[in-house]
Amino acid sequence: MSNTAWETLSDQAIGVCGIFYFLALLAHLVEWSSLRGTVPVDAAASLTSAASSSSRTREQAGSVAIATGPDQGVGTEQKRQRVALFGRLGLLLTIIAVVIHLVALVGRGMAADPNRVPWGNMYEFTISGTFVVTLMYLVLYRRFALAWMAPIVVAFVVSVLMVAVIWLHSEVTPLTEALNSYWLVIHVVSAVIATGAFTLGGMTSAMWLVKNRTGERATGPLARVPSLAVLDRVSYRIHAFGFPVWTFAVLITGPIWAHEAWSSYWSWDPKEVWAFITWVVYAAYLHARSTAGWKGKNAAILALVGLATLWFNFIGINFFSTTSQHSYAEGAPAIVQPLGQR
Amino acid sequence: MSTTPPGAGHDPRPTGGELNPRELGRWLWRQLTSMRTALILLLVLALAAVPGSVIPQEGVDSLKTSRWQADHPTLTPIYEKLSLFSVYDSPWFSAIYILLMVSLVGCIIPRTFIYLRAIRTPPPAAPRNLTRLPDHASYDSDEGVEDVLQRAREVLKARGYRLRPAEDGSDSVSAERGYLREVGNLVFHLSVVVVLVGFALGGLFGFRGGAVITQGSTFANTISQYDDFEPGALFSAEQMDPFVFSFDSFDVEWQRTNRGVLARAFNARLTYAQQPGAAEEKYDLRVNHPLSIGDTDVFLIGHGYAPVITVTDGEGNEVYSGPTPFLPQDQSFLSFGVVKSPDAQPGQIGLEGLLYPTFELVGGNPLTIYPDDLNPLLSLSVFTGDLGLDVPSSQSVYVLDKSNATQVLNDEGKPLRLDLSIGETIELPDGLGTVTFDSVEPWTRIQFSQTPGKEIALIGVVLALIGMCGSLFIRPRRVWVRAREESGDESPHGSSVTMVEVAALDRSGGGDVAPVLEEIVNELRAARTRVEEKQ
Numbered sequence: 001m002s003n004t005a006w007e008t009l010s011d012q013a014i015g016v017c018g019i020f021y022f023l024a025l026l027a028h029l030v031e032w033s034s035l036r037g038t039v040p041v042d043a044a045a046s047l048t049s050a051a052s053s054s055s056r057t058r059e060q061a062g063s064v065a066i067a068t069g070p071d072q073g074v075g076t077e078q079k080r081q082r083v084a085l086f087g088r089l090g091l092l093l094t095i096i097a098v099v100i101h102l103v104a105l106v107g108r109g110m111a112a113d114p115n116r117v118p119w120g121n122m123y124e125f126t127i128s129g130t131f132v133v134t135l136m137y138l139v140l141y142r143r144f145a146l147a148w149m150a151p152i153v154v155a156f157v158v159s160v161l162m163v164a165v166i167w168l169h170s171e172v173t174p175l176t177e178a179l180n181s182y183w184l185v186i187h188v189v190s191a192v193i194a195t196g197a198f199t200l201g202g203m204t205s206a207m208w209l210v211k212n213r214t215g216e217r218a219t220g221p222l223a224r225v226p227s228l229a230v231l232d233r234v235s236y237r238i239h240a241f242g243f244p245v246w247t248f249a250v251l252i253t254g255p256i257w258a259h260e261a262w263s264s265y266w267s268w269d270p271k272e273v274w275a276f277i278t279w280v281v282y283a284a285y286l287h288a289r290s291t292a293g294w295k296g297k298n299a300a301i302l303a304l305v306g307l308a309t310l311w312f313n314f315i316g317i318n319f320f321s322t323t324s325q326h327s328y329a330e331g332a333p334a335i336v337q338p339l340g341q342r
Numbered sequence: 343m344s345t346t347p348p349g350a351g352h353d354p355r356p357t358g359g360e361l362n363p364r365e366l367g368r369w370l371w372r373q374l375t376s377m378r379t380a381l382i383l384l385l386v387l388a389l390a391a392v393p394g395s396v397i398p399q400e401g402v403d404s405l406k407t408s409r410w411q412a413d414h415p416t417l418t419p420i421y422e423k424l425s426l427f428s429v430y431d432s433p434w435f436s437a438i439y440i441l442l443m444v445s446l447v448g449c450i451i452p453r454t455f456i457y458l459r460a461i462r463t464p465p466p467a468a469p470r471n472l473t474r475l476p477d478h479a480s481y482d483s484d485e486g487v488e489d490v491l492q493r494a495r496e497v498l499k500a501r502g503y504r505l506r507p508a509e510d511g512s513d514s515v516s517a518e519r520g521y522l523r524e525v526g527n528l529v530f531h532l533s534v535v536v537v538l539v540g541f542a543l544g545g546l547f548g549f550r551g552g553a554v555i556t557q558g559s560t561f562a563n564t565i566s567q568y569d570d571f572e573p574g575a576l577f578s579a580e581q582m583d584p585f586v587f588s589f590d591s592f593d594v595e596w597q598r599t600n601r602g603v604l605a606r607a608f609n610a611r612l613t614y615a616q617q618p619g620a621a622e623e624k625y626d627l628r629v630n631h632p633l634s635i636g637d638t639d640v641f642l643i644g645h646g647y648a649p650v651i652t653v654t655d656g657e658g659n660e661v662y663s664g665p666t667p668f669l670p671q672d673q674s675f676l677s678f679g680v681v682k683s684p685d686a687q688p689g690q691i692g693l694e695g696l697l698y699p700t701f702e703l704v705g706g707n708p709l710t711i712y713p714d715d716l717n718p719l720l721s722l723s724v725f726t727g728d729l730g731l732d733v734p735s736s737q738s739v740y741v742l743d744k745s746n747a748t749q750v751l752n753d754e755g756k757p758l759r760l761d762l763s764i765g766e767t768i769e770l771p772d773g774l775g776t777v778t779f780d781s782v783e784p785w786t787r788i789q790f791s792q793t794p795g796k797e798i799a800l801i802g803v804v805l806a807l808i809g810m811c812g813s814l815f816i817r818p819r820r821v822w823v824r825a826r827e828e829s830g831d832e833s834p835h836g837s838s839v840t841m842v843e844v845a846a847l848d849r850s851g852g853g854d855v856a857p858v859l860e861e862i863v864n865e866l867r868a869a870r871t872r873v874e875e876k877q
Contacts, residue, residue, distance in 0.1 A: 173599045173604075174597055174599060174604065174606065176604065177604075177605065177606060177607070177608065177628075177629045177630075178629055178630065180606075180629070180630065181630040183630075233853075233854060240814040240815070243810070243814070244807055244810050244811050244814065247803075247806070247807050247810060248807060251803050251806075251807075252800075252803050252804065252807065255799075255800075255803075256800070257630075259632075259639075259793070259796070260630050260631070260632055261629060261630050261641075262641070262643070262789075263550065263632070263639065263641040263643065263789040263790075263791045264550060264791060264793070265544075265793065265796060265799070266541070267401075267402060268394060268399060268401065268402055268429075268430050269402065270395040273391050273392075273394055273395040274395060276391060277388045277391050277392065280384050280385075280387055280388040280391075281384075281385070281388050283384055284381055284384040284385055284388070286814075287377060287380065287381050287384065288381055290377070291377045291378055291381055292378075293378065294378070294381060309388075317395070
């Protein structure tokens, strides 16, 4: 296949996977709209497995255990089946979408001459990042019972992909000389993975804040969201995974590469500054979780602040900072470093 | 910052009365080393790092900084007072991270002692009422109490738990695991200090410098050869490695892309020797492939064109000759440069203008259509008079001081433009002399640096990562198993029944021990079935 054919394939695959994500979103919306009038899972404990020897059954964090109100009578069973059906349909569509998404990434890499990893510019970083978000959501789906997150993840991914295609799309170009290094693979892949993890963690923390506001006894779709304790723990686990990966990306591989390419392993480049800020905020989040007075709400807010700095670093610095050597947005200068720069 | 206002030291403590200095000091120390303060300092540090990414920084891009300062004459003095042009060296930024480090050390050292005491202490005895713990389970067994407890010891030992030594008459087993979590935590925090030490060493004893070197020239590593040189505070000139190299040739590949033509695979071929007279070696210096000579790292940072220009003055003397580096303005390599010949007679000659690597007139507009030097054209304006070079202040070689100079005009009274192709010579009006464009040589910008302590920083950050993983993923927990004999009224055979209670406690604040508890209980009960089958 020629490079142009690969590129066309990639562009088309992005479109198709976007459609599948959108269909998945519709399925999840149908699923969730059927949940009006639902009461919290705890209130119908009989539905949860009572067989466990543990006195505290493992929370059915948003999994298939859907409790319905006592006043619903006949339609209940039918409704439960509909919810489960559309939930499974949404998941299936997401899986199909993520496979096509992968095809798009591979096509993007194959379209370049020489072939390379598909994260050389903002468009490619965005499509790789959204891929990681979906993939991680699917991998953790069972382990952390993330069914409640489905509409949020899918809506997020489909909107970000739209932004990527409309505003960020650029044709495949060879890498600028400074990017042409195997560190591109290691440094950026870890940054993408950490970004994906922090994004999922942020969604969980945001949901914690919503649930905290409405209270544990919320009815309707929110009843299906796991309890505050579970949300907090899931959020912590995801962040605890993302944080070391982020450390590896920005404080180990980043400096090593910077030293090779720009002669200084840490030069307070705006991108480095913001990566450091993100690191510090997430460090604060991890500390806050075990500090009296900061647990819960403040910790969740910190997680969202961290996410905001992360995204600002990605979007803001690329577009607004002219000093950053990391500006790989459209029209980045070809010369490695202007002479005036020391 | 509201939780620990600086004036809070004057507040009476709940016990009442004034604090003496010693108590005050202790109170302040306790405040500083508290987690809450560390947390606030972390957030303040994050906040304090922001201005440095918005305001141009002296140490990052001095050219941009001076331009910004010129554009903002009112803000500049204020910003300068606040060290906003060098945020990361500023006293207030240093104050924050030094406080954070003090807080960290003050927190970690006592914790180390606590930890050392804790590992020598056996797991605590079982609480009186295990069912009060959030995660507990119980079942009945028809084995004896001792058998159950023995099995519990075996099961927990096999799962890596440390057991409390058995006591006479005790009806319970206490077990604990995950001691390494705190080690990871301590290693992480201490490594942060190590990283900072490495970073500080680089800043104090290192240097960074750069030079523009044209093809065919040689370079000896002395400070005088650098165009810019930034030593650390404790750098001494003896640290300079005495290497020499010659820049033999420059290769570049141009690749046409949809984003314009990009330079690819550029490569400066060097011949270097560790010191003058030593064995010569060859190296292809490329981006991402620095050369290490002694303690110095040599990097290829940028490249451009240096037109070779010869100026003769009105008296026929050659007053300027040689390659003159021009600065690329964008990726088309349209380049700007300056020639100064202050010795020219009868008047000084200053030239300023553009180099078009591949010149073409497109619709009457001069353009460069390709960044390679296929059809180079120099287009220069001419100045004469006082070029400001008599004053011994250092002047940039890329800027012409035109404040006391006058622009040379052509016959029509308009500013004179010299358009020169290679090999062309143009005579200047008023008997000033001639200008010749001989050829074009490539130049490279080479960066030199010594970063002592970079290995320390790297080791520190790797240790920090390992410690961090330990402190995040090792789950410390305690498990208790209690077995009690119950008078067996309810039991079918009237024999006595052993009631077994198991409880687990997560001590990390992030773990879910319910599944662990379930596994342990299943194992305890499965072990029992196996025994039964054997019998």
